[in-house]
Amino acid sequence: MRAVQIDKCVSMPGDTLRPTMLPRWTSRPSVPSKTPTRDPACSSCETPVTSWYKHNPFASHLLVGEIISINESVHAPIDLIFAQGRLALRPARASSKGPRPAIVFERARPIHPIGQQPLPPTTALLLTTYKKIHSSKLLPALxxxxxxxxxxxxxxxxxxEFHLHVHPEWQEDNVWLIAYPITSFGAVHGRWSYVNRRGEAQKDLSFKIGDKALTMLSITCNERMQRWIRRCKEVQNHAQRCMDVYEVRMQLHRINSVLRLPTDIQR
Known part of the structure; x- marks a missing residue:
């Protein structure tokens, strides 16, 4: 598992760093309900895609934008982000490497080895529920x-300020995408299957991100990384504090999940 190269902000001698603008989340007095909401300015929210995405069963590659099932740790991109800040790189925790959904990003991936060549790694963006954390207020600052x-x-x-739509709409509420692509050597188990009303996986139906959404997603990944880099330059020890908070928050939610305590309490 390794990081994917992302364009970074480069400051020249004499440049003045502008204060970093953090993502805009509309302020609310308390943790919001888990009920999904819609953005009235978003056409995809007004008319969500309900048609099935039927992939080509004879395709030789997993296409860019397709959602796959991959064995990878949800902490992998986080560890790499902190590593770019020259903090100690932690090996991705094996306990969280169960199959998870991920978006094939930047380049298609062969499904089977070509000739004598081994399968290449997968460039991907991971999706996660973060132990059912539905509110941004409960997420670590990073x-x-x-x-x-x-x-x-x-x-x-x-x-x-930005949200993502999948074709068709994702089948689980309150899922997060981690806007940092990684190159993963984790095992890929094919495309993430659509589940019918009887709870049966439809092997011929899956999910895909549209071309326009992929372009916006690529821009968003770069913008978010640039914000992070600028903030780390502006605020001393910002990366270290974010890493400490991330570790504490994740540990608290692991404890809560074991004890079955509610995780929707603002801390």
Whole structure:
């Protein structure tokens, strides 16, 4: 697992760093309900895609924008972000490497080895529920302020500056996309299957991100990384504090999930 190169802000001698603008989340007095919301200015919110995405069963590659099932740690992109800040790189925790949805990003990936060549790694963006954390207010600052993107249907669609729609609409509420692509060597188990009303996986139906959304997603990933880099330059020890908070928050939610305590309490 390694980082994907992302364009960075480069400051020249004499440049003045502008104060970093963090992602805009509409202020609310308390943690919002888990009920998904819609953005009235978003055409995809007004008319969500309901048609199925039927992939080519004879395709030789997993296409850019297709959502796949991959064995990768949800902490992998976070560890790499902190590593870019010259903090100690932690090996991605194996306990969280179960199959998870991810978007094939930047380049298509062969499904089977070509000739004698081994399968290449997968460039991907990971999706996660973060232990059912539905509100940005409960996320660590690194995610809330920089790298978390709501995937519709989501309770924070109307409160965030950017959200993502999938074709067709994702089948689980309040999922987050981590806006930092990684190159993963984790096993790929094919495309993420659509589940019918009987709870059966439809192997011929899956999910895909449209071309326009992919372009916006690429821009968003670059913008979020640039914000992070600028903020780390402006505020001393910002990366270290964010890493400490991330570790504490994730540990608290792991404890809560074991004890079955509610995780929707603002801390």
């Amino acid at each position: 995610l809330k302020d920089y790298f978390a993107v709501p995937v519709s249907p989501h309770c924070e669609v109307e409160t965030c």
